[in-house]
Amino acid sequence: MTRYLATRFAGAIVTLFGITLLIFMAMRVLPGDPLAQISSEGQGQYRLSPAELQKARASLGLDRPLYAQYGSWLADIARGDLGRSFWRGEPISELIMRRAPITAEIGILAVIISWLIGVPVGAYSAINHNRRGDLIVRGILTFLTAVPSFWLGLTLVLVGILYFSWRPPLTIIYFWDDWRGNLQIVTGPAIALGLGLGAVTARLTRSSVLEILFDDHVRTARSKGLSERVVVNRHVLRLALLPVVTLSGLALGGLLGGSVAVERAFGVPGLGLALVQALNERDWMVIQNLVFLYGVLYTVINLIVDVSYAWLDPRIRYG
Numbered sequence: 031m032t033r034y035l036a037t038r039f040a041g042a043i044v045t046l047f048g049i050t051l052l053i054f055m056a057m058r059v060l061p062g063d064p065l066a067q068i069s070s071e072g073q074g075q076y077r078l079s080p081a082e083l084q085k086a087r088a089s090l091g092l093d094r095p096l097y098a099q100y101g102s103w104l105a106d107i108a109r110g111d112l113g114r115s116f117w118r119g120e121p122i123s124e125l126i127m128r129r130a131p132i133t134a135e136i137g138i139l140a141v142i143i144s145w146l147i148g149v150p151v152g153a154y155s156a157i158n159h160n161r162r163g164d165l166i167v168r169g170i171l172t173f174l175t176a177v178p179s180f181w182l183g184l185t186l187v188l189v190g191i192l193y194f195s196w197r198p199p200l201t202i203i204y205f206w207d208d209w210r211g212n213l214q215i216v217t218g219p220a221i222a223l224g225l226g227l228g229a230v231t232a233r234l235t236r237s238s239v240l241e242i243l244f245d246d247h248v249r250t251a252r253s254k255g256l257s258e259r260v261v262v263n264r265h266v267l268r269l270a271l272l273p274v275v276t277l278s279g280l281a282l283g284g285l286l287g288g289s290v291a292v293e294r295a296f297g298v299p300g301l302g303l304a305l306v307q308a309l310n311e312r313d314w315m316v317i318q319n320l321v322f323l324y325g326v327l328y329t330v331i332n333l334i335v336d337v338s339y340a341w342l343d344p345r346i347r348y349g
Contacts, residue, residue, distance in 0.1 A: 180294075
């Protein structure tokens with residue numbers, strides 16, 4: 031296990047290095063920069079002479095060679111200095127610290143909801159294969175899979191406002207400051223995302239349970255006189271959850287990156303919304319560091335998912 035973890039950790043470092051290189055080059059390939067947004071060079075409202083533009087770019091370090099800019103960015107990341115927003119002057123680390131808890135809470139709650147819905151529903155559908163209950167469940171799951179999460183979000187907002195007089199706060203409230211106000215903010219987006227992910231989780235659980243339900247070790251467990259519930263819980267679900275763990279890990283990485291449409295529907299100022307605003311404003315430093323943060327999250331989550339396989343399936347051994 032130690033050798034495997036060391037190998038995976040080394041691979042993660044190489045992956046993150048590649049991510050930084052791709053992000054940096056993509057930002058330089060895209061046309062324009064923040065200064066072009068405000069100057070006559072990019073149809074902006076300010077008329078700057080070429081000398082003034084050159085001086086402004088020099089103050090931002092944009093006149094240096096690309097390798098120098100890239101090295102400077104990596105050095106800043108190593109020091110924990112993510113720079114400042116071009117338009118607001120706000121330190122990017124403060125932006126992340128302010129918005130990340132809400133986005134993380136929504137993502138984690140959405141995954142929990144997907145498991146609470148998807149695993150039991152998928153197992154029930156598999157056990158009742160091709161019966162009436164299975165057909166009804168599959169129809170509902172198909173509907174939830176096809177419906178976009180932002181549509182569910184808008185529906186939840188309208189139903190909550192019209193029938194329950196629900197008025198969620200429009201400002202960020204953290205769980206440790208006011209848990210009731212915090213839950214009003216995160217519950218709606220988490221449900222909207224969790225229902226769709228729960229439908230996918232249920233379908234994957236159903237397929238996995240059906241594959242394992244008639245394996246030799248399951249027949250042996252039944253022949254020992256174990257009840258069907260014990261057989262399913264102890265000998266089927268544990269193995270069937272392997273692909274579900276993979277799905278949930280990848281989904282969590284995406285959710286932590288932020289679901290922009292759902293955040294907009296509920297008025298939640300999360301990381302996803304911050305990234306879209308930065309893209310619209312060409313705030314390149316914010317874009318670079320947020321995308322790098324998403325890459326780190328995906329890499330760490332994938333490592334955790336890989337390690338969890340050995341616990342779920344004892345037959346898996348890492349060399």
